[in-house]
Amino acid sequence: MKIVRRLHMYLGLLVFPWVLLFGISGALFNHPEIGRDxxxxxxxxxxxxxxxxxxxxxxxxxxxxxxxxxxxxxxxxxxxxxxxxxxxxxxxxxxxxxxxxxxxxxxxxxxxxxxxxxxxAPEPKADPPPFAGATIELPEYRMAAVQDQVKELLPKLGIDAPGPLRAHPKIHPELHFRVRDANARAWNVVYDLGTGQLDGRPAGPGQLGFVELLGKLHTTHHFPVHGDMAWLFALFADITGITLALWAFSGLVMWWQMKPTRVLGAIAIAIAVAAAALVMRGTASEIQFGNLQNDGP
Known part of the structure; x- marks a missing residue:
């Protein structure tokens, strides 16, 4: 029990900023008027x-x-x-x-x-970069080139597929880099490796408000193929999810050790499980009512 209590406590200390992030930003999704004009x-x-x-x-x-x-x-x-x-x-x-x-x-x-x-209220806007919308033709560095190079990969791996691999029509990798113009102004440049188009914004602080930034952080997910801060963010999101599960189980263990609370605790757990099952089942039926389509990977 000492190990359980220490694990419960120290994991909480480790991830409390992440629990606050996901908890507060999750609640703000239901109340978009908070923190906005x-x-x-x-x-x-x-x-x-x-x-x-x-x-x-x-x-x-x-x-x-x-x-x-x-x-x-x-x-x-x-x-x-x-x-x-x-x-x-x-x-x-x-x-x-x-x-x-x-x-x-x-x-x-x-x-x-x-x-x-x-x-x-009007949203803050940054000056558009003068190169926004420009298309840079580098055909050897486009997803179409990758698609052509790997079209025979699955058969060579012994995987039977009805057709070749094709690049996703909506999900494209991007190249991020920074440039300076003739006036020494720095620009963050985004080069879309699917379409070849450029976009970006002036380098420096972002234009998102605090609430919008929390929402973006909350919905950021997946481990990127390269290791950077986004990879660490996904790692801590995993750790937070595991911690919440361990909190639930370790809380049950600590409750069971306190004999005077077993009866009331059992009633509370039964009510919580029944309510959760009812609400989750109803919501699941609602979100799966129509034809489900997923454009993701």
Whole structure:
């Protein structure tokens, strides 16, 4: 038990900055107005109807009309399953630029009839590099060249594939380097090895706000093929995940050692597992409702 307690404590001390990072940034995803210059206004169903004439939509009625037209064009004989209620999913979002350089965003509740209008302040922008959008033709250093060189690799490895390896249409490696112009101004340059296009920004502090930066760090994942700070970031993300799992298990062990708390602890665990199973199962059903497509590697 001494080893368990020490492991529980020292792992917590090792990764507490990472737990704070993922915990705070994860919560901020659900509350985008925190830390950002956003003005929000709620519009009731009555006000929205009075201003626009728009009324709430009935998801069951729309589903019935969809199925009616589906059956009219095919011999499927489909019928709406009343045991699974129809519901809207996704964001009914409309946006337009504001005169100050930001944007106005309208999010509707299609079945409730209300809405939220948000006014976002202009985002900071860096001076675009004069070479942005330029294409540098180095055909021997493009993914098309790599694709051509490895097209016979799988058969030579004894792997039966219906076709050759092809470069991913959306995921491209990049070359990062820095240049200085005639005025000694430094630029961070990004050369896309898939398209051959250049982009970049002035060297120096980034333009992202603190909240946006936390979000970017939170979603940064995968071990890069080269060792750098991003590789270390992925390593600490792994360590943090393992630590959270060990916290859970070591917490159970320490709870079990305290006999007076076993009964209440068992009740709490049962409630936690049941609630987690219910919420996770419902959410999993929602995110897997339609046809799943993955553009990643």
């Amino acid at each position: 956003i003005e929000r206004r709620e519009i009731s169903q009555e006000e929205l109807t009075g201003l626009t004439g728009m009324k709430p939509w009935n998801p069951d009625e729309i589903a019935q009309r969809v199925v009616a037209q589906l059956n009219a064009g095919s011999p499927g004989g489909y019928a709406v399953d009343s045991s699974a209620p129809s519901a809207f999913s996704g964001w009914p979002l409309l946006a337009t630029p504001s005169r100050s350089g930001g944007r106005h965003v309208l999010i509707l509740s299609l079945d409730g009839g209300g809405a939220t209008v948000s006014t976002h």
